[in-house]
Amino acid sequence: MSLTNADPLEAAKAARLGSRKLAILPTEDRNAALTAIHAALAEAKDEILAANARDLASATKAAESGVLSQSLVKRLDLGKKGKYEDMLQGILDVRRLPDPIGRIGVRTLLDDGLVLERKSSPIGVLLIIFEARPEVIANIASLAIKSGNAAILKGGKESTESFIAISNVISKALQSTAVPNGCLQLVVTRDAVGSLLSADRYIDLVIPRGGNELVRMVKQNTQIPVLGHADGLCSIYLHADCQIPMAVRVIVDSKTSYPAACNSLETLLVDEDALKTVLPAVAEALLSQGVSLRCDYTSKKALSSTLDKHQAVFLQDASDEDYKTEFLNLILAIKTIPKTETPEKAVDLAIDHINEFSSHHTDAILTSSKSIADRFLEAVDSASVYWNTSTRMADGQRYGFGTEVGISTNKIHSRGPVGLEGLTIYRWIIIGEGQVSMDYGSGAKKWKHQRLPVGDEEAIAQDEEELRMLKEFRAKRMASS
């Protein structure tokens, strides 16, 4: 690992070379590297937080003069309660997970003595470009090493102090491990992004972590595949039959628990029948937490007549633009779903709005009806779709991945929170005895195409009893064939 001011192309080349060695390191060596990183970061907490405080001070100043957004400042803060501990815990969680590399996914008997296998492998070299969120360095480092990938990290100038502090600690920690030098490249050179994005010879995947301007810039300037999301415009559809306490809890959490996060709620769709029954309690709770409510005509009218006067004065009018906006702040757009002949038609209107305006990141429905929920879960085309829980659940740690390299709204490879599995690909391996293609086909030999066990009984059996049965069944059949 090196913190480099050198030519970014050299960094990329070094990462490529290192990646070949890292890819064949045994599991224990990769886990030992995570242990070393965790210990060093725990040890250096005060020093790193001091560096982060300096970044935070400059950023706050820049935000006051309007140069930087408030939401970026919030994402920068590593001192926020529990954040540093979560970062450390993420490293241990990743270490505990099974090795994602070298797994056989498919095994097929093509013909006698001709076996095809699909075996998981690291992707190669990752380029991660991030703006704020200094904890990303630790997340990426642990996920990359565990999955056998080399990583080049390029931080934004807002987090430079934190970046250098964390980098130095990780760098020193890795020196005593088997991870080859060069596998983690921390680039602080200014203006390095352009040449890194053109290094498709050395880099296999780019993961931008930042606002949508960064993501768009990256997509427009590279032929390397890009994993991530530009926007996080998440919606909740509040069905009229939802219990009030659940609606209040879930919507307040979705909107207020971390407004600068990509999985926070931005648009609330409300059944017309819920405007005077469920919505008032929700609006009251949101207003009391300082959330600005931007309402369409119908919902504003209903709320104005039900809320206390001193609260109702704060209601605002929504513009069309508000339903296309990721506020990343304490603002919520509210839209009424009009009454229809059947409840199904109302769900379809909500689904259509979401498929048209949401960013296909995370969308939820609140209802007590299973059939209504199923319709929604089936038709909403987003990376994560929820019934009766907060949009804030969209997160690698919460999904059980330990931590994440990011959240993807791509329709290929990895979708939603991306952990270890999203950083792997596979190779197809065939072991034969000299068979050739001309042996098969019209009028010649037939393919067998028989699925073979991959030794996965443990993974697929529901319990011990079924496992025993399955193993016996397969053994008996192998013996008789």
Place this chain on the structure above:
Amino acid sequence: MSLTNADPLEAAKAARLGSRKLAILPTEDRNAALTAIHAALAEAKDEILAANARDLASATKAAESGVLSQSLVKRLDLGKKGKYEDMLQGILDVRRLPDPIGRIGVRTLLDDGLVLERKSSPIGVLLIIFEARPEVIANIASLAIKSGNAAILKGGKESTESFIAISNVISKALQSTAVPNGCLQLVVTRDAVGSLLSADRYIDLVIPRGGNELVRMVKQNTQIPVLGHADGLCSIYLHADCQIPMAVRVIVDSKTSYPAACNSLETLLVDEDALKTVLPAVAEALLSQGVSLRCDYTSKKALSSTLDKHQAVFLQDASDEDYKTEFLNLILAIKTIPKTETPEKAVDLAIDHINEFSSHHTDAILTSSKSIADRFLEAVDSASVYWNTSTRMADGQRYGFGTEVGISTNKIHSRGPVGLEGLTIYRWIIIGEGQVSMDYGSGAKKWKHQRLPVGDEEAIAQDEEELRMLKEFRAKRMASS
């Protein structure tokens, strides 16, 4: 399905709308559409081959005057023995395969009453751009419909007649099925590629099927993810201990069975110790099939002293460029791997050459030593890596996928031959009871993250017999509990 001369953006929009309906069609409806396509194409064979013959005649003329490459002409020919039948069989094979959509891949208990599921879904809208190979239309149509994806097909001008003939047949066949109009768009408008490549709002994935110029053009002109390969520079490493008959069979098949194919052999790496033992028989067989051998100094010298004089005169000198060239023709570059202290070091030289010069498509080793083979299989970073079989095995039909949309050298999503699974993605679904993110984390509730059975017997059973057994076992246990 429509064969359109209209605005390509309208075609893309129609495909997007159709895709939403196709995505929720039941399996039987999608299979019935394949039955209809198969019957119609079988019925119309003469008519389609007549159209193909017209394309072939123009292309042959163009090739004679040097405007078109010979390899393109070869790929265009649908009348080649067995090709039409293979195309028809591919449709039936795809129909027979289990439905790739709606499968639960992961089910995790996040907490009591809070369950996360990963469910497979169609990607959405595919854009397939191809030059020759008219059978691609039938392959793509069947794979797309079976996997619930809409597809826009744009053919090259060389295959226009075949394209229109096949399109009309498929179009008529689909009218009697449940597949929504618009789900298959066959674009014959000239110059439509540019606007289709910019339609990232409607199109989720581009699959170029053609020469590397087409692939590079596509990559440079779109922000939509691209699946495929530019080059197919495949290599074989011939280790000194390989039995002569196997070496001859595998190398001749790899080079000569279809030289215009991307999985054909282009570079042969030969152990120095094999130059006068195994290589002469291989060279003799290749020369007698009209293959030009471009040899490095050492291998040419060895062959000159062992081959018959009237054969040796045909040996050519290799230039550096030859080891970077995908000939797609009866030409083979031969390079010597020099003797080293240990056999492992020689393998490493071969691995280094392949990782540097091959196109990471398909590479093979011929050896009788398991440890040598394992070293090679582990370290070669290509989509397909073989031991003792022909590089021509890299093919969706041969892998058991029925047919393929193409072969990918991408390091994300799908690698190698791409069939149904490569045309799917997934959504993450959470079903809760009102739990919110603030309930969990430092000092609050702990996540359970417990793997639950996916109850997906179809996905896990190796074959019909095991599926029956597994379902019976589970049903019996459910009844008794």
